[in-house]
Amino acid sequence: MRQLSILLLTLLFISCSQQDAHVEYEVASTTYEGQPALEITLTTSPDPDGTTEILYQNSAWGQEDLYNSLKDPVLLSAQGALEVNRDSGWIAIKHGNNDDPLRLQYTLIQDTPFSREGRDPTYRPIIQPEYFHVFGHNLFAIPKHLSEDTQTEARVDIEWEGWSDKQIIHNSFGSQERNQALRGITWQEFHSSIFVGGDYRIHEEEINGNRLLLAIRGDWIPFNDTEVREVLLKTVTAQRNFWKDHSQNYFTVTMRPFSLDRGSSYGGTGLTNSFATSMSNNSETDLSQLVHLFNHELMHNWIGHAIENADEEAQYWFSEGFTEYYAVKNIAKNEIGGFDINYLLDHINEKIRLLKASPIGEAPNSEINYENFWRDREYSELPYRRGFLYAFYLDSEISRAHQGEKSLDDVMLKILKNANESDEKIDRVSFLKVLKEFLPENPEPFFEAHIEQGKWIDFTAHFEKMGLDFEVGAELFDLGFQASEDGTEIIAVSPGSAAEQAGLKAGDQLASRSIYYGRTDIPVELGVRQGKAVNKLSFYAVRNADIPQLSAADKNRVLLTP
Template sequence: MFKRVLLTALLATFLFSCQQEPESDISYEIAPVVVDSIPQLKIKMTLEASPDGITTLSFPDDAWGQEGLYNSLGKMELLNVEGAIEKDADSGHIVLMHPKGVKHLEFQYFLKQDFQGDISTREIYRPIINKDYFHLFSHNMFMVPENAEENQDISLDWSSFPEEYTIHNSFGSQEKMQLLQDMDMELFGSAIFVGGDFRIYNGDIQGNKISLATRGKWIPFKDEDVFKVLEETLTYQRNFWNDHSQAYFTVTMQPFPQENGSSFQGTGLTNSFATSVSNNDLTDIGQMVYLFNHELMHNWIGHTITNENEEEQYWFSEGFTEYYTFKNIAKNKINGLDGSFFIDELNRTIRDLYASSVGEASNSEINYDNFWTNYEYSKLPYWRGAIFAFYLDQGIQQDTEGEKSLDDVMHQIYADATTKDQKLTHDYFIEVMDRFWDGDFEAVFQQHIEEGQKVDLVALFDELELEYSPESDIYELGFEFTEDRKEIASVIEGSQAWEAGVRAGDEVFSRSIWQGSIDHEVELGLRRNSEEINIAYFPITKAAVPQLKSTAENIEKLGI
């Protein structure tokens, strides 16, 4: 009897120990705490120690356009050994100094929100930690060993959070203990982690889990409507690529207040897409349809099919993504949108390209500096690439009497990317297109992509026997700001800005401008000779820019 009890006790002890934190190369225990009335996260990290007595952790002070991320760091301490800790913001390192020969370190640090008040677009990529929820990314939440191997076993212990507290991230949902086996450290470093009062909506597509995590009281739409858009988008995109390999995917969506206009930001991450959206009645579900369809298409165009030289092939990774956003939405009638939507979006893209002051800049001018500092250069590959994709799509369909389309080109490129690790280069794209294009495609590519000449849309529309208007209103702001944007530098005589009374030398004390939009008034608060003047006008001008008519015949001919 005694032996049986002893055996049972030993077995129970063994089973209990097996249920403890799983073996891992790096483990994190995350707990909610309040320090001096400030909600914080306490993170205990267990890791292998460097034998030389100096273990370096990566934790960037500047990342994703955010500076001073170390302001979110609270108390740090080594728990199992005596030692010292140094912060090196310039290198983005936390240096742990400890006795030589130590096998493992237990290191604890605290994270806090380093700004007050409501979040805005400026704080979205900073650690958000308050009494209701947290919202962080890998790089500003988890320190990682500088010398870590490419793949590690990582454990995440959330068991200290209350039972009702949502735990949701790029690797799972509502799991209080997560073991990420053989985790690619680069993928771990590109993830979203949220918790608190988030609501989770779950579904599956051919047995693969999808979810939406959101919070707050949305003004412009219901959670269920957003989830339906997400479900439809992922279903049709995966069907298009015949790719149902992703076992788990989530979208996180947090609201932020905004008085004027609407805006949204989104970031594609490991198994996830994190977005923040202005919560007012100027935001609508249509914007979420576009956002999801464009950004999630990057799972294939831009992620699986990668550019050899990033900015050089933006005409493809952004422009073709834009075109397939329009096409996927319209062909599958996502949120009830159809061929008229496709024509409207194509027309808008045409207007934007023709209105751009850099509309015929060469592809070499779409470089890092121009793309990231100049609005028109940043949009040029979207506009040019989308119209070029439309041109190719219609040309292939016409040459093959509808048997082939640009879809077949995209499927070939995807197959080569997945089976041969083929990157998107100009030579490779020309090589693939030569199989589908009737004529000298290299010359076409040189003209419209390398040199940046606009496609002759009038000739194309005539050839396809499409109904169109030969001219339209396009965007024209009508004036230039001074470099500091505090004054009007020059005004185009005869423009709507000129007619409304804007003059060179006017001081600007307020402004509301929907860049590129002809449907919203420009509103300016100007000061001239100590007198304040309020001016509003529509930034439009007439131009010879062809626009397709939204007719049933056109929609049928376009194959939408």
């Protein structure tokens, strides 16, 4: 009887906990001082300690002052006093011991205007008359006493009020659902999501019985919906087939265009059941950029997500470099976007050039830390280039050792299996343990020299050993000068560089600059302030180097065929 009583009390406690964890949201379209807005009403149970704190992050995802987009928080329930502390990110409701549900209402606006110079407010709430584009953490404030427990299931109901059938409501958890009941997710997964609506166009595909949706808006210059759908479908199908993983029954990609007068810019964010993309919409953006974006970022569903780094920046050579290699290999193998094996060959050559041209190309892996990676362009690119070339080296070495019967693919699948079965994360020890199963020689000395210490791999010797056809000699991107951190002053100019020959000097003040990093075929254009005048300087950022480059010979296409 005593055991039965304990069981009943336990079930009652679990039931009460689940009841407490339930949060309801109502989302309606409105206006605020003449501009389009969203009105959100939150209903939740109060914190038993007498004060309920509601989180709306003022700083998140590289954005500051997000409270500028939140207007007029008001308590609709009868009891309680409201206190907003934007610096701490909490809205405190003091209600005493009253256990009646709390109802908090607030309005959300777009607080940052659009720009044609690349400063697009992608990671802030975007709310326009025609559409909205908001990430979960920017849209939904959440109760602290529920969300701070990482084991608590987020039981969320969302009601989209007053939206017509012609208006799209689409997000990480469903499409065109006006009443959503979200279960089986964490609060982190709820916040790491995308919500869009308005004049989006929805395209749906099916892969092995699972739903794949594309939500896209705008009139695109570089491509049309059909081309995007084909690239997305081929990419997701190929990746899931490679990883032998068709477990995700719902996945969506959102695409939003933005204006940019010059150059191209694109990016995406991996989220719960979704990937949010924003791209410049002009003639300098093309389908190849979309192909690469989809294949690299969606590959992170496995490399970087299912297979986690033990120490984030320390394993970027894997999570970013190997992702880059498999994105390119996936494109070439499956001819996504009309590319073929030459796409892989070109990227091998490019990565060799870029790594050799980098002033920190042989920096030790220990220097790829949080501060350097997010502060310095060269450190940001280093693990992509180094990891890509290491992955290519291993792929060809394993294939050679097993007469083409095995490759780096088998290593990756084994690593994924270990991650799924024992939550094993990637570090030096776990990676080398698997790699030793597929190579006849101990891979540790090579790893120590070329990943940990960062030494240059002798690709001339490697190409010869693999029987690949190549030439020695290439043009490398070399800017030839160093600018101040804010980009306004020339600190140093390399002797003999194209920049020096063009007349650039240390101490020159920069009024403008146009640089296509990594491109030797597009001139660097600088506006140099001399007195009251601004003189225009133009030069090609290039120097020659004795490095190997694979040829387009049929022999290479056969040997490199994935």
